[in-house]
Amino acid sequence: MMHMSMRGFDISDWQKDIDINAVDYDFVICKATQGTSYVNGYCDINIQKAKQAGKPWGFYHFMCDCDPVEQADYFYANCKNYFGEGIPILDYEDGGRIGSDGAKRFLDRIYELTGVRCLFYTYRNVVQSPHDDEDWGAIAQNHALWVAQCANDNVTGYQDSPWLPSGGFGAWKTCVMHQYTSHGRIDGYGGNLDLDIAFMDAAAWARYAKPSTCNAQPVESIEPSGSAADIAADVMRGKYGDGEERKAKLGARFEEVQNLINRAAIASADELASDVLNGLFGNGETRRAILGNRYDEVQAVVNGKANAVDIDALARAVIRGEYGDGEERKAKLGANYDAVQKRVNELI
Known part of the structure; x- marks a missing residue:
């Protein structure tokens, strides 16, 4: 059972005006890419600030409904220097619910290229009540869960024990992170934030970011073949x-x-x-x-x-x-x- 926890937030270009040096956090997660055609131009700015501050950080790919292997290659191509330092995450939600087979192809490709297992982010109802094409057993075996479940839309600050009712997590025994609001407010930033609690300490975070299997070099080139x-x-x-x-x-x-x-x-x-x-x-x-x-x-x-x-x-x-x-x-x-x-x- 985990006794340590950290508090933090996740951001995308919706929070492009945030200065993370001006706010309190233990960790930050930044949206990096989406599909095969979008790179968040603010991601690296915030990751570099987190690194300079010595804070744990992560980066995520927002899945779309196009080819999952091409998406994984795109994520890797644009974030290759992040692997082995921050935690990589696959964001799987409406708009990109391509089924567990597609999600697994993405996750397997990233592992093939880097030796790192992504965390898997999704809503709790996705894992509790999956679609017919979603069987999460194979993914749950080696990809930890970051789950989103909000009590309400009320404005709130950091919470040490956010609402997370019983009922399990489907194929997962537990979650390692919980996103508990999209209406978070903290001093130093005037807009809404997604607030999260991570059920781990900084040392455990580092082990997710760089497991012993992490490859120093990619196992194969992702350059296109053909004339x-x-x-x-x-x-x-x-x-x-x-x-x-x-x-x-x-x-x-x-x-x-x-x-x-x-x-x-x-x-x-x-x-x-x-x-x-x-x-x-x-x-x-x-x-x-x-x-x-x-x-x-x-x-x-x-x-x-x-x-x-x-x-x-x-x-x-x-x-x-x-x-x-x-x-x-x-x-x-x-x-x-x-x-x-x-x-x-x-x-x-």
């Missing part, structure tokens, strides 16, 4: 965001892919047509996505160049084995592939 053209097409479709978000998601592939995108924007149509014929921009929808509103202009030049090519000669070279097979052949023939392959089929 630069395929990744560039996905960038143009919005999959990798902009600016720092894109850099984080692309990792070591960023410069390679961004150079391809920049070339498509600034090179002449004739230069791009030559690139197309050399296979630089792929085929079909991949090429269309990268070239964007320049596609028709460039494709017209490509078609003119392709018409001047001796398709019969290329086909005979293919038959002699000079252009390889499969993807190698496609890459070497570029925009001429379909016409040449058709002629190859006729000749053999």
Whole structure:
């Protein structure tokens, strides 16, 4: 049974004007990311203040209804320097209730990358009365519970024994933290705060943040695989965001892919047509996505160049084995592939 406890609060960009150096707390938890497209710009400011003050801290990802592994990769990419220092948390609530299988895929991916088990945050009714697609047994085995249950909406300060009625926590034996109000008020800040009690001391907090299994290095790269053209097409479709978000998601592939995108924007149509014929921009929808509103202009030049090519000669070279097979052949023939392959089929 735990006899020690700490009092603190959790914040998001709703409390962007808070100066945590001006308020009393034992620990703070900051929203870091959401889904695969949002980073809280105030998170690191507050985490650095907590670190400078020597206070325990945590950081959380707000789950959305998109792919859980992609969300985990996004959380890791934007928070990699936090793992092993603060407690990572998955915030699972309405808007992101994708089922326990999806939540577990997120949690397993974070553990795979870091060796750290996230805490699991949710409302008490979620664990007591789960949906049909929610079976929390596998998650409860190795992910501690931070539960939200409020007595009412009355304004309150810190409480040493907040209301938490009997009735259990579903698959969990107990909770290690309790969020007991969203209308908290403490000296030094004039707005509402989520107030929490942690049933642990600072030493226990540190063990959750950095267990003995914590990896010094990620176990595998989360950089995207595939050709630069395929990744560039996905960038143009919005999959990798902009600016720092894109850099984080692309990792070591960023410069390679961004150079391809920049070339498509600034090179002449004739230069791009030559690139197309050399296979630089792929085929079909991949090429269309990268070239964007320049596609028709460039494709017209490509078609003119392709018409001047001796398709019969290329086909005979293919038959002699000079252009390889499969993807190698496609890459070497570029925009001429379909016409040449058709002629190859006729000749053999």
